[in-house]
Amino acid sequence: MMDQLSWMGESSLSTLRGDVTESNISRPESHQTVRSSNKRTDRPLETSLGYYLTSGGDEASTAVDQWLEWETLDLQPVALHALRLAVLQDKKSEALESLQPSLSYIERSLQKTGKTFLTSVDDGDERLLTDEEIQAAVQAWSKGLAACPKPRQIVHPILPQQGERNVLITSALPYVNNVPHLGNIIGCVLSADVFARFCRLRNWNTLFVCGTDEYGTATETKAMEEGLTPQEICDKYNAIHSQIYRWFGTSFDYFGRTTTEKQTEIAQDIFWRLLKRGFLLEDTVEQLHCQRCAKFLADRFVEGICPFCSYPEARGDQCDKCGKLINAVELKLEGRLEEWLETTLEKGNWTPNARFITRSWIRDGLKPRCITRDLKWGTPVPLEEFANKVFYVWFDAPIGYLSITANYTDQWEKWWKNPDKVQLYNFMAKDNVPFHSVVFPCSLLGAEDNYTLVNHLIATEYLNYEDGKFSKSRGVGVFGDMAKDTGIPADIWRFYLLFIRPEGQDSAFCWSDLLLKNNSELLNNLGNFVNRAGMFVSKFFEGRVPTMELNQEDQRLLALTTWELRQYLQLLEKVRIRDALRCILNISRHGNQYIQLNEPWKRLKGSDTDRSRAATVTGVAINMACLLSVMLQPYMPTVSATIQEQLQAPPLCNVLTEEFVCVLPAGHKIGTISPLFQKLEVEQVEALRQRFGGQKEATTTTTILQDVQELAKAVAQQVRTGTFDISSPASGLPGLISFLFKFQGDKVRQLKALGTEKAVVNSEVARLLELKKALQEAQGKPPVQKEKKK
Amino acid sequence: MAEASLKELVSLEKYLGLKKTNKYSTQGERKVPVLQTKDGQNIVGLVTIACHLVKAAKQEQLLGRTREESAVVQQWLEYRIVQLGAPGAKEEGRSTLRDLNGYLEDKVYFGGDFLSLADILMYYGLHSYMVDLTVQDREKFVNVSRWFSHIQQLPNVQQHLPRVHIMKNRIYTNVH
Numbered sequence: 013m014m015d016q017l018s019w020m021g022e023s024s025l026s027t028l029r030g031d032v033t034e035s036n037i038s039r040p041e042s043h044q045t046v047r048s049s050n051k052r053t054d055r056p057l058e059t060s061l062g063y064y065l066t067s068g069g070d071e072a073s074t075a076v077d078q079w080l081e082w083e084t085l086d087l088q089p090v091a092l093h094a095l096r097l098a099v100l101q102d103k104k105s106e107a108l109e110s111l112q113p114s115l116s117y118i119e120r121s122l123q124k125t126g127k128t129f130l131t132s133v134d135d136g137d138e139r140l141l142t143d144e145e146i147q148a149a150v151q152a153w154s155k156g157l158a159a160c161p162k163p164r165q166i167v168h169p170i171l172p173q174q175g176e177r178n179v180l181i182t183s184a185l186p187y188v189n190n191v192p193h194l195g196n197i198i199g200c201v202l203s204a205d206v207f208a209r210f211c212r213l214r215n216w217n218t219l220f221v222c223g224t225d226e227y228g229t230a231t232e233t234k235a236m237e238e239g240l241t242p243q244e245i246c247d248k249y250n251a252i253h254s255q256i257y258r259w260f261g262t263s264f265d266y267f268g269r270t271t272t273e274k275q276t277e278i279a280q281d282i283f284w285r286l287l288k289r290g291f292l293l294e295d296t297v298e299q300l301h302c303q304r305c306a307k308f309l310a311d312r313f314v315e316g317i318c319p320f321c322s323y324p325e326a327r328g329d330q331c332d333k334c335g336k337l338i339n340a341v342e343l344k345l346e347g348r349l350e351e352w353l354e355t356t357l358e359k360g361n362w363t364p365n366a367r368f369i370t371r372s373w374i375r376d377g378l379k380p381r382c383i384t385r386d387l388k389w390g391t392p393v394p395l396e397e398f399a400n401k402v403f404y405v406w407f408d409a410p411i412g413y414l415s416i417t418a419n420y421t422d423q424w425e426k427w428w429k430n431p432d433k434v435q436l437y438n439f440m441a442k443d444n445v446p447f448h449s450v451v452f453p454c455s456l457l458g459a460e461d462n463y464t465l466v467n468h469l470i471a472t473e474y475l476n477y478e479d480g481k482f483s484k485s486r487g488v489g490v491f492g493d494m495a496k497d498t499g500i501p502a503d504i505w506r507f508y509l510l511f512i513r514p515e516g517q518d519s520a521f522c523w524s525d526l527l528l529k530n531n532s533e534l535l536n537n538l539g540n541f542v543n544r545a546g547m548f549v550s551k552f553f554e555g556r557v558p559t560m561e562l563n564q565e566d567q568r569l570l571a572l573t574t575w576e577l578r579q580y581l582q583l584l585e586k587v588r589i590r591d592a593l594r595c596i597l598n599i600s601r602h603g604n605q606y607i608q609l610n611e612p613w614k615r616l617k618g619s620d621t622d623r624s625r626a627a628t629v630t631g632v633a634i635n636m637a638c639l640l641s642v643m644l645q646p647y648m649p650t651v652s653a654t655i656q657e658q659l660q661a662p663p664l665c666n667v668l669t670e671e672f673v674c675v676l677p678a679g680h681k682i683g684t685i686s687p688l689f690q691k692l693e694v695e696q697v698e699a700l701r702q703r704f705g706g707q708k709e710a711t712t713t714t715t716i717l718q719d720v721q722e723l724a725k726a727v728a729q730q731v732r733t734g735t736f737d738i739s740s741p742a743s744g745l746p747g748l749i750s751f752l753f754k755f756q757g758d759k760v761r762q763l764k765a766l767g768t769e770k771a772v773v774n775s776e777v778a779r780l781l782e783l784k785k786a787l788q789e790a791q792g793k794p795p796v797q798k799e800k801k802k
Numbered sequence: 803m804a805e806a807s808l809k810e811l812v813s814l815e816k817y818l819g820l821k822k823t824n825k826y827s828t829q830g831e832r833k834v835p836v837l838q839t840k841d842g843q844n845i846v847g848l849v850t851i852a853c854h855l856v857k858a859a860k861q862e863q864l865l866g867r868t869r870e871e872s873a874v875v876q877q878w879l880e881y882r883i884v885q886l887g888a889p890g891a892k893e894e895g896r897s898t899l900r901d902l903n904g905y906l907e908d909k910v911y912f913g914g915d916f917l918s919l920a921d922i923l924m925y926y927g928l929h930s931y932m933v934d935l936t937v938q939d940r941e942k943f944v945n946v947s948r949w950f951s952h953i954q955q956l957p958n959v960q961q962h963l964p965r966v967h968i969m970k971n972r973i974y975t976n977v978h
Contacts, residue, residue, distance in 0.1 A: 074845060074854050081847035084880055085834075 079130055090114050141571045149571040150562065152671035161215060163667045169421035170219045170265060172433050177216040180427050180464070181208050182413045184440035184448075185225035185270065188249045189234050192256060192492045193482040194521055195475035198509040199441035203472060203589060205262045206510060207437065209646035210584045213668040219427060222257075223268035223416040224250045225409045227390040227402070242389045246271055256492035260502050261649050268416035270408070275415035279408055280394045285459040293380060346378040348457045349450065356467060361586055363515070365442050366471040370449040381451065383407035410452040431464045437587075442471045470587050473514035477521050478705070486766070488706035490521070498700055500692070503648040504530055510647055513590050523701040527692045533597055539689040541603045542640065542655055545633035546685035548626075552616050557634055558627035559678040566632055569606055573599055573636060574672045580643055581670065596643050603636045631678065634659065638675050642666055651688055658683050753783040807835045807848050810926045813961035814852055817922065818859035849879045849923070856919055864919045871913055878912045878920035886927035895931050899943045902928075906945035910952070917956070925953045932966045941974050 090110060098107035121130060172178035183204035186192055192201075201222060208220035226246040235242045250269050257267065286292050353374070357367060383404045384393055390402025402408075417424040427434055438448050449469055456463035476482075482489035490498075495505055508526045511533075512519045549557060562570070580595035612626035641655035642665060656665070660683045665675045676682075760776050808826050825838040829846065837845040837854070845851050856864050866872035885898060906912075912920040932940070932950055940947045951968040954960050 074850060074857075077850040077853055078845060078847050081850050081883065084884055085847070 075130075086117075087114050141568060141575070145575070146567050146571040149574045149672065150567050152574070153562075153570050153674045155671070155673055156677065157662060157664055157673060157675050160664070160669060160671075160673055161667055162664060164212070164215045164217075166212075168265070169423065170217065171421070171423055171426050172430060173217050174433075178427075178434045179211045179216050179218045179437065180434050181211070181218065181220045181437045182439065183220075183222040184438070184444050185223055185409060185412050185416075186253060187228070187230065188224035188226045188246050188253065188269070189230045191252065191484065193484070194477070194490050194492075194495070194505075194509060195482055196441070197256075197260065197492060198475055198513055199472040200439055201257055201262050202260065202506060202509060203470065203513065203587075204437075204439035205260075205264075206589050206646040207439070207470075207584070207587055209263055209649065210668070213642065213645060213666060214581075215667060218265075219417075220263065220265050221268070221413065221416050221420065222264055223266075223270065223412060224253050225405070225412060226250070226269050226271045227408060228405050229387055229389070232387070232389045243271065252493065256495075259496055260492075260506060263649070266416065266420040268412075268419050270412035270415065272415055272419055274418040275408075275412060276391050278415050278418065279391045279403055279411045282411065282455055282459045282461075283394065283403070285461060286455065289458060289460060291458040292383075295380065295382070346374075349378065349454050350374065352453060352457060352465060353449070356465065359467070361468040361470075363469065363471045363587075365473060365516075366445045366449060366469045369442060369445040369471075370469075373446045373450050378450070378454075406447050406451055407455060410447065411455075428464050429462045431462065434464050435467045436464050437468045437470060438466045439470050440472075442473055445469065445471050468587070473516070474518045475509075475512070475514050475521060476518055478523070478701070479520075483706065486706045488704070490704050494704070501650070503650045504534070504689075507534060507593075507648055510589055510593055515588070515590055523697050527694065527697045530689065530692045534689045535691055537597055537604065538600045538640070538644075539687060541600045541607070541633070542637040543685060543687055544607055545603070545630065545637045546658060546682065548612055548630040549634055549682055550685050552612075553627070553630065555682055557676050557678055557680040557682070558631050559624075560628040560631035560674075561624060562628065562632070563625075566628060569602065569632065570672060572602060573639070574670075576602075577639070577643070577672055578670055581668065584646070593647060596640060596647070599636065599643075600640060603633055603640075607633055631676075634682070635672075635674050635676050638665060639672055642668060654688060658685050749783060749787045753780070753787050756780045756783050807833070809962050810923070811835060811837070811848070811851055811855070813926070813963075814855055814922065816961055817958045818855060818861055819958075820855060820859050848883055852879070852919060852923060864917070864922075866913060866918060867916070871916070871918075874913050875918045875920045878918075879923060882920070882923045882927050886924075886931075895934075899931060899935075899939075899946055903943040903945045906949050911949070921949075921953055922959060925950065925959060926963065929963045929966065932968075933964075937969065938974050940968055941972060 091114075094107040094111045097103045097110065118130070181204050183200040186196060186200065190196075204220065204222070208218055211218040224246070226242075231242050231245055235245045238245065240248070246269065254267055257264070283292075353370065356362075357370075362370075383406075384398060384401040385404045386400060387402050388400075390405075391408050393399075393401045393403060414424065414428050417427055440448060448466060453465050456465060477489035480488060482491075484491060495502070504526075508529055509521075511529055512521065512525070549555060560566075576595045576599045580592045583589075583592035583595065607629065610625065610629040612629045615622040615626040637655065638659055638661050641652045641659070641661065644655070645652040645666065655661075656663075659676065660681060661675065756776070756779055760773065760780055763773050763776055808828070811826060827836050827838070828834060829836050834846055835848055835851060837851045839845065845854055853865060856862065864875075866875045909915070911917050912924060928946070928950065932947070935943070947968045950966065954963075954965060
């Protein structure tokens with residue numbers, strides 16, 4: 013363990029050493045003398061850290077001292093103790109518990125300061141702006157709109173252009189059968205949409221495609237349930253998806269589906285190429301088969317214990333908890349894949365979780381993967397012997413990207429077989445990563461047809477709902493079609509979801525937080541600034557932007573705004589959507605401070621100099637508001653358009669460059685100003701939280717209803733197939749009781765999962781045991797006194 | 803323990819010649835000293851407060867004049883709170899003193915050749931150890947004794963602690 017400590021020391025020291033330029037730094041000799049047999053003296057950590065800090069030129073302040081001292085006296089012993097517990101005694105949970113108080117202390121301190129670092133100083137206006145930067149900003153400002161690049165005219169079909177930056181954006185195809193919830197939306201389409209809009213504002217040649225993934229057993233099953241054909245189900249749900257995304261303002265260039273001829277064509281083509289090049293092998297794979305319905309069970313419907321992490325509710329092919337594929341089998345293209353991955357990971361912008369997941373898949377070595385299934389609803393395998401099989405969804409679905417593009421334009425190959433000219437961005441949630449980074453590239457590499465492979469893989473973590481997870485069956489959480497009914501506009505949803513986008517780790521949707529962000533950031537910060545600037549022009553300058561004479565303070569503000577703008581551009585280019593949003597809010601905050609300091613409403617009543625000051629401040633502010641509207645467009649397109657409408661901003665201003673230009677010159681007439689955002693009230697939000705919380709009492713009644721329905725259906729089924737025989741002990745009374753028994757068991761499990769009080773659960777368990785006894789009696793077995801363990 | 807560190811800080815103030823005595827309190831289980839400054843801020847931790855006082859008294863040379871010197875001073879300040887401040891340190895007293903004895907063999911002060919805050923805090927910290935030592939032990943740890951004797955007779959250092967008498971004559975000649 014001391015090795016661990018000195019290792020920690022080494023790595024901290026080497027991190028710091030990297031910052032220090034003096035080359036002849038060696039460890040101070042005093043270290044050796046302190047390092048004695050006594051283990052507690054083996055800790056010159058902070059000292060050497062402090063030494064390197066001061067060598068690098070940073071002064072240690074009292075705050076830093078305090079934290080270092082706390083670290084030495086409080087954190088280190090606790091951490092060592094926890095380490096001992098975890099490593100030597102294997103008591104991991106105890107170890108974590110012992111760390112709790114220290115972690116809470118850090119958490120509280122961070123909350124109090126509200127800053128990024130423990131000893132942050134308010135960096136608001138302290139930003140060091142050089143004179144050159146200020147001069148450059150002023151020059152750019154005075155250039156005016158005429159000197160700026162014009163927004164590109166979009167002509168469909170959008171095709172890659174020579175000499176331009178061609179960006180192809182895909183969002184993971186949502187499965188048609190499920191209504192998307194907020195987590196799905198932020199993970200895939202919304203994130204991709206923000207980036208797509210950004211690319212367009214940068215005048216890059218952008219194509220954004222998506223669609224519904226429609227093949228697979230789940231659709232077949234749902235079709236049976238609703239008494240429609242699979243195709244009809246897909247039509248119905250594709251429309252629902254499309255509607256939801258449209259409401260959220262998603263700007264697809266094309267939203268398609270996977271059940272098209274093109275899909276069959278392209279998938280079969282790739283299949284043939286793989287077969288001819290010997291990358292496929294024939295093998296038999298164990299699949300669970302239900303004898304009663306003569307069907308192979310879809311992987312998703314098999315539930316059991318994950319062999320890797322012992323999660324008891326692992327389903328079929330992918331364990332929800334640890335993400336490992338069970339029965340995982342891959343194509344033998346290891347060498348080629350690794351080669352491609354090396355270049356892509358190095359040059360491309362992949363989120364850290366994507367890199368990690370991909371590496372761990374490769375590390376386990378590629379194994380052959382089964383790409384067919386015995387189902388009906390899917391892309392048929394074009395071989396005689398495989399006539400009743402279709403392609404497995406994970407071979408087939410990513411090809412959907414290509415086929416959807418093919419349905420958009422028949423020149424799709426210019427995008428998809430053009431890796432040198434096209435940058436491909438894949439957006440998805442982290443559970444889809446292995447398929448997009450390993451399985452699909454393997455298919456494409458093996459097909460040897462110069463396919464465009466993913467350059468940038470952007471994966472999000474999970475979005476949770478309040479304290480738990482989204483659940484359609486239990487009515488917990490907001491689903492796509494319900495968002496509209498809340499009366500909260502789409503742009504507010506967009507803003508909040510993007511604000512809490514789960515980038516480095518899971519995050520949670522929280523109603524009270526939504527209220528807070530709406531009221532503080534949108535209403536009081538952004539909305540307030542734009543509104544004030546607009547109102548001043550309206551009220552005091554007869555709706556015309558006044559003449560501006562920039563003094564030093566104004567010039568500084570221009571430079572500061574330019575700096576934030578550039579940060580925003582850099583961040584969004586790397587798809588750091590959350591961080592870039594904060595740049596917008598920063599600019600707005602600076603704007604509010606600027607107005608507050610200069611008090612134009614007072615100065616207008618003053619002397620001539622005062623009045624010209626008020627004029628300048630108002631003019632600069634209104635231009636900042638216009639810039640904000642452009643920066644805001646990827647996030648809140650409707651609000652952006654509203655601001656531009658209110659300001660009567662020229663449409664040519666919708667381009668993002670590195671410069672903050674005066675787009676609304678003196679004399680420009682603005683329109684009518686009105687508030688952009690509504691305040692959300694606590695009662696309103698509370699009511700919504702109740703509505704989407706999934707009521708517990710309702711669940712019990714619905715379960716009972718469900719039970720009865722299921723029972724009736726099952727009996728009816730038996731009667732239909734002629735297997736129901738009430739007189740026979742084999743399928744009569746016992747059959748009925750066993751149905752009741754099974755559903756009671758489900759109910760108990762459900763109640764326990766919901767965390768219902770013990771008394772309720774116990775009474776249900778008692779009923780379960782009664783049913784068990786009755787069942788055994790009916791089956792002619794003696795009742796056994798056993799405690800049923802769940 | 804708690805009051806001891808508070809007394810130390812008060813003594814340190816007096817040593818530094820700071821006129822106004824600040825408000826002290828303790829916090830937490832280990833009774834970490836807390837200083838409340840005039841502008842309402844709280845400074846926590848013995849060493850942190852001590853450094854703050856030194857800076858307030860404009861006697862930064864007590865923290866070392868060069869970077870290397872400050873690093874060494876910081877090291878011994880850390881040693882003070884980790885080694886000497888830890889509960890159960892007394893049992894390890896002998897090995898501690900042995901280490902220190904070896905270290906001080908060729909140095910006048912902990913920082914080498916200049917008086918620093920480290921010497922002062924180490925003095926406060928080691929006082930209880932020195933008091934309990936027999937004459938034989940004091941001879942054994944001759945360098946520590948020499949240093950201790952020197953420090954405690956410096957003006958204004960001793961303050962609240964009783965003087966420890968260290969004999970200059972060697973009685974146990976065959977110990978070394």
